[in-house]
Each structure stands twice: as structure tokens, then as C-alpha cells.
Amino acid sequence: MVAQRLSQYIEDKGISLYAFENTLKVSRGSISKAIKDDKSIGSNVLENILRNFDDINPVWLMTGKGDMYVNSEPSYKPERTFLLRTDGKKEIQRIPLYDTQAAASIVNTFNGKQNIIDYISIPNMPLCDGALPITGDSMYPLLRSGDIVLYKIIQDIQEGIYWGEMYLVYLNDNGDDMTLVKYVQKSDKGEEYIKLVSQNQHHAPKDIKIKKVKAMALIKASIRVNSMS
Incomplete structure (x- = not known):
């Protein structure tokens, strides 16, 4: 039934029935009651759903055939993974791919406030x-x-660093905002500093004050896209 497939979609999106109904501007409980009682959903409501949630596949919603989403994201194989021993694995997840060129600050990207280009599943x-x-x-x-890097945001920069691992580092240095991909190591200058180290030997290591770091994210994997021309 359409109501049950709609329930699957709402659950997969990770949104509440209340938020879903609020987006549609329908009376509270109207969708949840239809799902609970497995009742039919009117055509005007279905049009409203497809207008507000344009990623849902209307063929799948009406018939159950095909994929749930209009453009089902491809399942990529990571070029490299950078796992900690404590990492638990998730069987499947939809990872948002952000447009950094349009981002004024990577902090906005970390907060989910920038445009999502697509989703990646690994x-x-x-x-x-x-x-x-x-x-x-x-x-x-x-x-x-x-290359595309997949990351996990560090909530506590002071306490959350795993020394020697690779990070996205967003910092302000002398008024300049910059986003770097570096190994983060302990600095010989003391606890107020961290050392940023490159893989490329032509880039010298640099010690910076940790208070200059505005955001950090631990890199978990990378994807390389090889285009054929």
C-alpha cells in the first residue's frame, strides 16, 4: 500500500511524522493516521508530497517498483580508508556530498548549512x-x-584529537581563513600548539596555536574519480 511505502520513506529520511505533516501544511495526524490504519491517501495529498519531497520516486510510491529515490545514489568503493581501531562499521549510510566552492566557510558545511550536491553510499x-x-x-x-574525502566532525578539538591521524583543519591565521588537509601531530612547542604535517615532502610542517583552529574533522576515507575523455 502507498501508506506503508510512504512510512518507509519517512523512516529512511530520518524525519518525524509531525515534521513531515508540517512541511506539507496538512492537519496534524492526518498522515500518521493513514499510515497507522493503512488507508488510501488522496491524490491532492500525493501531489503535495511529490511537490515538497522531489527526491521520492513516484513510480515506487504508487506501485512499489523501482528505487525509493528518483536518483538513487551510486554505491562507491573508497580509494582508501583511514580507520581507527575503535571504529564501528555501519552496513549502509547516506553520506551528504557538499559543494565547497559555494561555501563561504567550511563551518557552515560542517553544520549542514551548505548545498548538498548528492549523497554517497559506501x-x-x-x-x-x-x-x-x-x-x-x-x-x-x-x-x-x-579527490573526495569522507569525514567525521570533531566536537571537542582540545580533547578529541587522535595524534598522527589525517584531518580537515579549518583555521584563521593572521586574518586569513583556510581549510587544510593535514596529519595532526603533537607540537614540540607545547600543549597550546599542534603540528600540521603534509604527505608531500615539498610542504614543510607548521606549528600553529590550537586556538586558531575553528573546526576539525577526522578523515575516514577518500574516493578518487578518474574521468575518461
Whole structure:
């Protein structure tokens, strides 16, 4: 039934029935009651749903055939994974891919406030908060400009660093905002500093004050897109 497939969609999106009904601007309980009683949903309500949630596949919703989403995201195989021993793996997850070129600040991206280009699904990966393409050659040849990195946001920068791991580091240095991909190591200058180290030997390590770091994310995996021309 349509109502049960709609219930699957709402659950997969991770939104509440109340929020769903609120988006549609329908009376509270109207959708939840139809789902609970497995009743038919009127055509005007279905049109409202498809207008407000344009990622749902109308053929799947009406018939159960095909995929739940209009453009089902491809399942990628990561080029590399960077796992901690404590990482638990999730069988499947939809990881948002963000448009960093349009982002004024990566902090907005970390907060989910920038445009999502698409979603990436990778089986048996640790939980990730997002993915984005990188630029620059500081981590070459491990990472190349254009590679996509999948990351987990660090909530407590002071206490949450795993030394020697690779991070996205957003910092303000002398008034300049910059986003770097670096290994983060302990600094010989003391606890107020961290050392940023590149894979590319042409980039010298740099010690910076940790208070300059505005956001950090632990890199969990990378994807390389090889285009054929």
C-alpha cells in the first residue's frame, strides 16, 4: 500500500511524522493516521508530497517498483580508508556530498548549512558526517586535488584529537581563513600548539596555536574519480 511505502520513506529520511505533516501544511495526524490504519491517501495529498519531497520516486510510491529515490545514489568503493581501531562499521549510510566552492566557510558545511550536491553510499564504513572534494597537492600522492574525502566532525578539538591521524583543519591565521588537509601531530612547542604535517615532502610542517583552529574533522576515507575523455 502507498501508506506503508510512504512510512518507509519517512523512516529512511530520518524525519518525524509531525515534521513531515508540517512541511506539507496538512492537519496534524492526518498522515500518521493513514499510515497507522493503512488507508488510501488522496491524490491532492500525493501531489503535495511529490511537490515538497522531489527526491521520492513516484513510480515506487504508487506501485512499489523501482528505487525509493528518483536518483538513487551510486554505491562507491573508497580509494582508501583511514580507520581507527575503535571504529564501528555501519552496513549502509547516506553520506551528504557538499559543494565547497559555494561555501563561504567550511563551518557552515560542517553544520549542514551548505548545498548538498548528492549523497554517497559506501557499505560497511564507520559513521561519517559528510563528504567534500579537496584541492591542492599537500597530501600528494596519497590524495590528489579533486579527490573526495569522507569525514567525521570533531566536537571537542582540545580533547578529541587522535595524534598522527589525517584531518580537515579549518583555521584563521593572521586574518586569513583556510581549510587544510593535514596529519595532526603533537607540537614540540607545547600543549597550546599542534603540528600540521603534509604527505608531500615539498610542504614543510607548521606549528600553529590550537586556538586558531575553528573546526576539525577526522578523515575516514577518500574516493578518487578518474574521468575518461
